[in-house]
Amino acid sequence: MSDLDLTATPDSDFLGFELLLDDDGRALLERVRGHMTSVVEPVINDHWTRAEFPHDLLPGFAELGIAGLPYDGPECPGRSALLDGMISMELARVDPSIATFFGVHGGLAMGSIQLCGSEEQQERWLPAMARMELIGAFGLTEPEHGSGIAGGLATTARRDGDSWVLDGEKKWIGNASFADLVVIWARDVEDDQVKGFVVEQGTEGMTFDLQEDKIALRVVQNASIHLAGVRVPESHRLARADSFDDTAQVLRLTRMGVAWMATGCARGAYEHALRYTGEREQFGKPIASFQLVQDLLVRMLGNVAASTAMCVRVSQLQDAGTVRDEHASLAKAFSTVRMRETVGWAREVLGGNGILLEHHVGRFVADAEAIYSYEGTREINTLIVGRAITGVGAFV
Secondary structure (H helix, E strand, O other): OOOOOHHHHOOOOOOOHHHHHOHHHHHHHHHHHHEEEEEEHHHHHHHHHHHHHHHHHHHHHHHHHOOOOOOOOOOOOOHHHHHHHHHHHHHHHHHHHEEEEEEEEEEEEEEHHHOOOOOHHHHHHHHHHOOOOOEEEEEEEEEOHHHHHOOOOOOEEEOOOOOOEEEEEEEEEEEEEEEEEEEEEEEEOOOOEEEEEEEEOOOOOEEEOOOOOOOOOOOOEEEEEEEEEEEEHHHHOOOOOHHHHHHHHHHHHHHHHHHHHHHHHHHHHHHHHHHHHHHOOOOOOOHHOOOHHHHHHHHHHHHHHHHHHHHHHHHHHHOOOOOOHHHHHHHHHHHHHHHHHHHHHHHHHHHHHHHHHHHHHHHHHHHHHHHHHHHOOHHHHHHHHHHHHHHHOOOO
């Protein structure tokens, strides 16, 4: 690292956090950055407007080899949580919807199988998911259970011989309508414990309704899942998922991915705003020369740097095996608040042009509203941290 300096990192990485990565990690990050900038950014506004997922881009993403990046399961990359977080940030820097897709497929779905599946189940599904030959989804949230999901799932699982029968509803499930595998979490009616099941696309009794008219993450294909007597073989029950604590183990890891996405969303809005201020002229000079504009830019950069610093430290704790729920919750709560603030300032810098998709910032403003809420609202994450520092739970 001694031969590197801050000129080797993007201007938006003001404090040079990328220099914490090894040479291979920085090279992968640069490949992802180049792909997102040259391939995704030119087309993403059109997909966002039409609320369509760019399926034709999946082969290019597969070549990057970033699905399930931190997992060491069969044929998985097995890289660091820090690199995985920075990749999530890089994806969200161009488009939060693409980052969310990877968070669902490579984070939640692959993570469920990595953490809760048997060795045989990992061998069966993870290699193809890492190659993106099989796409995954994660079905936990229900129509009447959001933040209170830990209190009990309405979706049920009933053992019937060598199979399980699933009944219930899921909502807000990203990738669900086109995923090859959907991890469904359901309550076992026998012991009242939460268990996980890998349900293949096309299984009889599992149907989907796309959620339309979203104002955020429009590229993400969220769907409601209807489960009516869905029969799943025992071999598709995640062998090491026996309670909601096992589900929470997956969420603990992926919550950090959302914190990194929020930081990337803020970073992307800042970069577009900074570029705009150098090109836009008023009163005969670039608006970058105005004091009030510089004040907003510095506020944005400060938010991005502070959020990145917190995410870096928590990811280091992940790599050390010492991370706790409250660490991830603090990072998620902090970075999403700072993200909301930052995208608002970016839109302010652009004035009326800030609401035009051609300048991208408006998309970040809208997408930030979804990132702010999913994987635990600010309020819930605050209470998780509050319980840790006071020793008193204040959830209800």
